[in-house]
Amino acid sequence: MPPLPLEGAAEAGVKIAVRAVGKVFPSGADSVQALADISLDVYDGEFLCLLGPSGCGKTTLLRVMAQLERPSSGVIEMRHDDPSRPLSAVVFQDYSVFPWKTIRDNVIFPLLQTGMRRARAREVADHWLAQLDLAGFERAYPDTVSGGMKQRVAIARALAVQPELLLMDEPLAALDAQLRLLLQEKLLALWQANQNTVVFVTHSIDEALLLGDRIAVMSARPGRIATVIDVPFERPRHPDEIRASPDFAALRDEIWHRLRRELQPA
Amino acid sequence: MIPVTRDSGAATAPRADSAAGGTTWRSITPGSAELDPRGYARRRRLLERGLAILVPVGLIGLWQLLASSGALEGNYFPAPSTIGSAWAELVESGVYQDSVVASMRRIVIGYLTGGLSAIVLGLVIGSVRLLRVALEPMISALYTIPKLAILPLLLLIFGLGETSKVLLVALTCFFVVLINTIDAVVSVSPRYGDVGRSCGASRWATLWHITLPAALPQTLTGMRLASGLAVIVIVGAEFVAADVGLGFLVWNSWNLGVPEHMYVGIVSISVIGVMANMILRGVEWLLTPWNR
Numbered sequence: 001m002p003p004l005p006l007e008g009a010a011e012a013g014v015k016i017a018v019r020a021v022g023k024v025f026p027s028g029a030d031s032v033q034a035l036a037d038i039s040l041d042v043y044d045g046e047f048l049c050l051l052g053p054s055g056c057g058k059t060t061l062l063r064v065m066a067q068l069e070r071p072s073s074g075v076i077e078m079r080h081d082d083p084s085r086p087l088s089a090v091v092f093q094d095y096s097v098f099p100w101k102t103i104r105d106n107v108i109f110p111l112l113q114t115g116m117r118r119a120r121a122r123e124v125a126d127h128w129l130a131q132l133d134l135a136g137f138e139r140a141y142p143d144t145v146s147g148g149m150k151q152r153v154a155i156a157r158a159l160a161v162q163p164e165l166l167l168m169d170e171p172l173a174a175l176d177a178q179l180r181l182l183l184q185e186k187l188l189a190l191w192q193a194n195q196n197t198v199v200f201v202t203h204s205i206d207e208a209l210l211l212g213d214r215i216a217v218m219s220a221r222p223g224r225i226a227t228v229i230d231v232p233f234e235r236p237r238h239p240d241e242i243r244a245s246p247d248f249a250a251l252r253d254e255i256w257h258r259l260r261r262e263l264q265p266a
Numbered sequence: 267m268i269p270v271t272r273d274s275g276a277a278t279a280p281r282a283d284s285a286a287g288g289t290t291w292r293s294i295t296p297g298s299a300e301l302d303p304r305g306y307a308r309r310r311r312l313l314e315r316g317l318a319i320l321v322p323v324g325l326i327g328l329w330q331l332l333a334s335s336g337a338l339e340g341n342y343f344p345a346p347s348t349i350g351s352a353w354a355e356l357v358e359s360g361v362y363q364d365s366v367v368a369s370m371r372r373i374v375i376g377y378l379t380g381g382l383s384a385i386v387l388g389l390v391i392g393s394v395r396l397l398r399v400a401l402e403p404m405i406s407a408l409y410t411i412p413k414l415a416i417l418p419l420l421l422l423i424f425g426l427g428e429t430s431k432v433l434l435v436a437l438t439c440f441f442v443v444l445i446n447t448i449d450a451v452v453s454v455s456p457r458y459g460d461v462g463r464s465c466g467a468s469r470w471a472t473l474w475h476i477t478l479p480a481a482l483p484q485t486l487t488g489m490r491l492a493s494g495l496a497v498i499v500i501v502g503a504e505f506v507a508a509d510v511g512l513g514f515l516v517w518n519s520w521n522l523g524v525p526e527h528m529y530v531g532i533v534s535i536s537v538i539g540v541m542a543n544m545i546l547r548g549v550e551w552l553l554t555p556w557n558r
């Protein structure tokens with residue numbers, strides 16, 4: 001798998017252009033360099049996975065893309081095509097559903113911020129809750145449902161606004177292995193139906209291979225893009241077939257070796 | 267060694283196999299709470315309710331006995347029955363109702379104006395960093411002043427009328443609620459704010475949908491603390507600066523040497539405190555359905 005050349009990539013079709021982005025967090029007397037010189041293109045409609053060891057700056061990079069944080073150096077350009085849709089929506093790493101709102105109201109909240117009427121927002125919310133198998137729980141409070149359901153609420157909340165760009169930070173990390181498989185299939189099906197551009201942070205190689213068009217592997221702190229890998233599997237993908245294919249095992253080994261190099265100090 | 271029985275059908279109590287040699291077994295079995303959970307819960311509830319009622323009733327009975335036997339000095343500790351009939355007299359003459367209404371009016375008006383304005387201001391000060399930095403030291407300084415200490419100043423400015431007393435209650439409640447609200451807003455987890463920002467929520471929407479509900483539980487705790495303080499402070503004010511009210515009733519009965527009336531006033535004040543607490547717990551239950 002040759003890594004895609006970053007320079008000279010076709011400018012057309014680039015949705016996010018990350019150019020030499022660095023991020024330094026001041027902490028007391030000294031400072032933490034979370035990101036160093038990140039350059040990356042995310043193309044229209046692609047599913048890009050960010051893979052890397054814990055603490056390498058995946059969340060930081062995603063937060064910069066979500067405009068929740070500003071870079072210390074470099075620049076990120078994002079193309080906003082359709083002003084009637086929000087540019088981006090985020091699914092956060094920790095459960096960030098509002099405990100004081102019912103599950104339905106959690107999904108309604110961002111819709112209201114886009115100027116949608118409440119009655120319409122309610123319909124849209126119920127549609128997406130049903131998509132994520134949460135029908136019947138609309139009036140429940142998040143703390144009364146399981147962690148997996150809470151995380152599906154967070155995903156429904158992001159999908160409901162139909163953003164051009166979906167930023168997901170380890171949305172499945174806190175779930176048990178079986179539930180995780182089921183939700184991966186769900187996400188795959190939803191993405192294949194909706195085709196937003198997705199940046200998906202994960203530290204699971206399997207997950208990245210299963211979901212991603214490309215995988216950007218990050219190195220340990222300070223975070224850099226170590227390599228970008230094309231995932232050759234055809235779409236629509238069927239999780240079970242992919243996991244069973246010999247290519248899958250080979251790719252997974254290759255990525256693991258690269259990651260291990262990143263993890264081991266030279 | 268304990269033999270492991272693979273065939274669960276043939277499992278017998280391992281106890282039988284354990285020979286001597288100092289081995290002891292500890293058996294873990296269902297207790298009465300597990301065997302009859304409903305009955306257990308019912309008995310337990312009955313016992314708890316019963317205790318909550320019987321203990322005070324018993325103590326009052328004891329008091330009655332001691333007082334009527336002469337073991338307690340009647341001038342200081344009149345018998346509960348004496349207090350009861352004094353209460354009836356006060357109700358009959360209308361003095362009691364006047365006192366309760368006067369005190370309640372001061373408490374309710376002062377409490378609501380002070381508490382509610384503190385919630386609004388606290389939300390704003392808590393969410394605007396510069397405001398908070400500018401005002402917080404002053405607020406803590408003012409908070410620590412015992413509010414009764416400024417009663418003379420209020421009397422000087424507003425005279426003996428209702429304004430000074432209502433204002434005293436309002437100021438007392440204001441600072442407690444304000445401090446609690448600011449603290450609650452500041453400690454709202456930033457990840458909720460991140461969700462708001464990533465949705466492009468306006469300042470107003472953030473305040474209404476995120477800051478207010480997230481801060482509400484602690485704000486309501488502040489409101490509950492304030493209700494207790496309101497009662498304390500109004501009694502103090504009525505001691506010296508009122509001619510009607512429960513505080514006045516207590517103080518005046520000292521002047522007149524009628525200890526029964528003193529007790530009527532004291533008990534009524536504590537009942538008001540307890541009721542306020544109950545009402546506010548109800549309000550909490552209504553306003554924070556997610557914490558039920």
Ligand SMILES: Nc1ncnc2c1ncn2[C@@H]1O[C@H](COP(=O)(O)OP(=O)(O)OP(=O)(O)O)[C@@H](O)[C@H]1O
Nearest residue numbers: 025027032034053054055056057058059060061221
């Ligand atoms: N607000 C902050 N202040 C100071 N340091 C921070 C802050 N946010 C992140 N960091 C530091 O930046 C580095 C990268 O953090 P980040 O959360 O982006 O890692 P990550 O790749 O998402 O890790 P994980 O896989 O564990 O979620 C870490 O060393 C972290 O301590």
Ligand SMILES: [Mg+2]
Nearest residue numbers: 058059093169
């Ligand atoms: Mg992270």
